[in-house]
Amino acid sequence: xxxxxxxxxxxxxxxxxxxxxxxxxxxxxxxxxxxxxxxxxxxxxxxxxxxxxxxxxxxxxxxxxxxxxxxxxx
Numbered sequence: 001x002x003x004x005x006x007x008x009x010x011x012x013x014x015x016x017x018x019x020x021x022x023x024x025x026x027x028x029x030x031x032x033x034x035x036x037x038x039x040x041x042x043x044x045x046x047x048x049x050x051x052x053x054x055x056x057x058x059x060x061x062x063x064x065x066x067x068x069x070x071x072x073x074x
Contacts, residue, residue, distance in 0.1 A: 018055030
């Protein structure tokens with residue numbers, strides 16, 4: 001579940017994990033296709049700042065880049 005505030009920021013819990021440098025991929029994610037579907041929904045919100053359950057906020061650009069990288073790895 002995510003909480004969108006004024007279509008600008010979104011609290012996403014463990015859907016993103018901004019602790020490991022260079023990635024926002026949760027280290028415990030065991031279903032990559034479902035996670036990527038969730039990321040697609042987050043991207044589609046139009047929010048610019050994402051607040052994960054762990055680590056600092058994530059920009060739209062960083063999420064989009066991480067999504068595209070993981071999508072290519074599939």
